[in-house]
Amino acid sequence: xxxxxxxxxxxxxxxxxxxxxxxxxxxxxxxxxxxxxxxxxxxxxxxxxxxxxxxxxxxxxxxxxxxxxxxxxxxxxxxxxxxxxxxxxxxxxxxxxxxxxxxxxxxxxxxxxx
Amino acid sequence: xxxxxxxxxxxxxxxxxxxxxxxxxxxxxxxxxxxxxxxxxxxxxxxxxxxxxxxxxxxxxxxxxxxxxxxxxxxxxxxxxxxxxxxxxxxxxxxxxxxxxxxxxxxxxxxxxx
Numbered sequence: 341x342x343x344x345x346x347x348x349x350x351x352x353x354x355x356x357x358x359x360x361x362x363x364x365x366x367x368x369x370x371x372x373x374x375x376x377x378x379x380x381x382x383x384x385x386x387x388x389x390x391x392x393x394x395x396x397x398x399x400x401x402x403x404x405x406x407x408x409x410x411x412x413x414x415x416x417x418x419x420x421x422x423x424x425x426x427x428x429x430x431x432x433x434x435x436x437x438x439x440x441x442x443x444x445x446x447x448x449x450x451x452x453x454x
Numbered sequence: 455x456x457x458x459x460x461x462x463x464x465x466x467x468x469x470x471x472x473x474x475x476x477x478x479x480x481x482x483x484x485x486x487x488x489x490x491x492x493x494x495x496x497x498x499x500x501x502x503x504x505x506x507x508x509x510x511x512x513x514x515x516x517x518x519x520x521x522x523x524x525x526x527x528x529x530x531x532x533x534x535x536x537x538x539x540x541x542x543x544x545x546x547x548x549x550x551x552x553x554x555x556x557x558x559x560x561x562x563x564x565x566x567x568x
Binding site for chain 2: 342344373375382383385388395396398430432441442443444445446447448
């Protein structure tokens with residue numbers, strides 16, 4: 341157990357729907373990062389939050405949004421889902437804003453859009 | 455922009471033989487470099503990191519990596535492979551100065567045959 345908790349582990353939903361993925365960072369970590377892993381794109385950075393504030397955006401679609409709450413857990417919202425959104429979504433956390441000493445990853449949420 | 459190249463999609467090695475998984479990087483200034491491993495249906499697990507100092511870094515499970523600044527490489531090595539080392543390996547980089555998130559390579563599948 342890495343200490344980073346992601347729920348749910350699996351999610352199957354239909355095209356056009358909206359889902360919310362949840363992440364609880366490791367105790368004491370203020371930074372939360374979201375990554376998307378697909379077979380053709382590899383690991384793509386989506387967004388970074390630090391202590392409740394958005395710090396950086398990567399290849400995140402406009403249909404996707406995220407937030408980090410006062411208790412530091414984070415949610416990734418995916419809407420108007422398309423078949424191509426099927427992927428493994430990872431959350432990672434780090435204690436400092438820069439992640440200079442690496443990230444701790446959760447076990448991921450596997451999203452299947454049918 | 456920073457980037458990582460893992461030139462081999464797959465590396466095959468026999469158990470007991472040495473293994474090398476290649477990684478080259480591009481970053482402005484000095485790098486922080488990382489190796490992560492992903493087992494099926496699991497999150498990424500930290501193996502080792504180079505921050506500064508000795509170019510040979512030792513990590514978990516008997517793995518080590520050599521930082522070569524002139525060749526901008528950070529190859530992962532192990533003297534004697536185990537079947538249980540079979541997994542997907544990711545190299546990642548970020549620049550030392552300024553703010554940036556970790557950029558990952560596309561991953562290399564390591565298959566160790568008995």
